[in-house]
Amino acid sequence: MTPQQAAEALRWLAEMGADEIIGEEPVNRSVPALPSASSPPKAPAPAIATVATPKTVSAARPALQAQPTGAGADVSRLQSLSDIEAALAGFDACPLKKTATRLCYADGNPQARVMLIGEAPGRDEDIQGKPFVGKSGQLLDRMLAAIGLSRQSADRESSVFITNVIFWRPPGNRTPTEAETQMCLPFLMKTIEVQKPDFIVCLGATPAHRLTGKTEGILKMRGKWTSANVSGRSIPLLPTLHPAYLLRQPNQKRLAWRDMLALRQMLDAH
Numbered sequence: 001m002t003p004q005q006a007a008e009a010l011r012w013l014a015e016m017g018a019d020e021i022i023g024e025e026p027v028n029r030s031v032p033a034l035p036s037a038s039s040p041p042k043a044p045a046p047a048i049a050t051v052a053t054p055k056t057v058s059a060a061r062p063a064l065q066a067q068p069t070g071a072g073a074d075v076s077r078l079q080s081l082s083d084i085e086a087a088l089a090g091f092d093a094c095p096l097k098k099t100a101t102r103l104c105y106a107d108g109n110p111q112a113r114v115m116l117i118g119e120a121p122g123r124d125e126d127i128q129g130k131p132f133v134g135k136s137g138q139l140l141d142r143m144l145a146a147i148g149l150s151r152q153s154a155d156r157e158s159s160v161f162i163t164n165v166i167f168w169r170p171p172g173n174r175t176p177t178e179a180e181t182q183m184c185l186p187f188l189m190k191t192i193e194v195q196k197p198d199f200i201v202c203l204g205a206t207p208a209h210r211l212t213g214k215t216e217g218i219l220k221m222r223g224k225w226t227s228a229n230v231s232g233r234s235i236p237l238l239p240t241l242h243p244a245y246l247l248r249q250p251n252q253k254r255l256a257w258r259d260m261l262a263l264r265q266m267l268d269a270h
Helices: 003-015 081-089 123-128 135-145 178-195 205-212 243-248 250-269
Strands: 106-108 114-118 160-164 199-203 226-230 233-240
Touching: 081 178, 114 178, 114 205, 123 135, 135 243, 135 250, 160 178, 178 205, 178 226, 199 205, 199 250, 205 226, 205 233, 233 250, 243 250
Parallel strands: 114 160, 114 199, 199 233
Antiparallel strands: 106 160, 226 233
16 A cells, blocks of 8 residues: 555545544454463353243344434423524433534524525534535535525525534444434424524435425435425425535536525525
């Protein structure tokens, strides 16, 4: 392996979440461990006589159940986005909090007409504590700028508010479990209720599925306006492709551009 290849391998490992050393020496786990020379051989286990017993059916191990929605968190009392962020900071039921570097709640203008919702923070987001600040976030910013929107804008008409379904980075950027998603979902729904967006854009399948109840693939869902019902309010919702997917599949950017134009058209019409 050349130094350049080694550097690329380390960079890839860091992006996948393997960013800390857990042992002094490398271990080849594909080879069975050999007993230590200093360890005495184990004595053979004594034979146990078996006694014939009537055949019984063993009790099945109960399936693991997802914790109740919100894992006991009371979001009804939360009145502002700062209240929600403070509640998340003190919310210890989600196991992702124990492995993440910091909470990654939201970014952008709280008064924006448009709310963008992704799936979960990545490595860069975990470090900075803000959603969509890595390579996919930089692409998202360029996509928004192309239709006159920005997370930095103070103007409600030209700004966006950005958050995720999950507020802590899953180890190695793995897919969040159902239990983890259900723990975070009440906070997301309360965020939508408090922020009161005129339009929601779901970046990827996960937020689109959660907010619409549909299970179609994102390539079938994207570009088609639907709605999300939050606290009795129907909000127009547009599913589109996640920027991380566009980085892997650049030829699909044409589809995302159509979705951005559809968003721009909707904003101009309302």
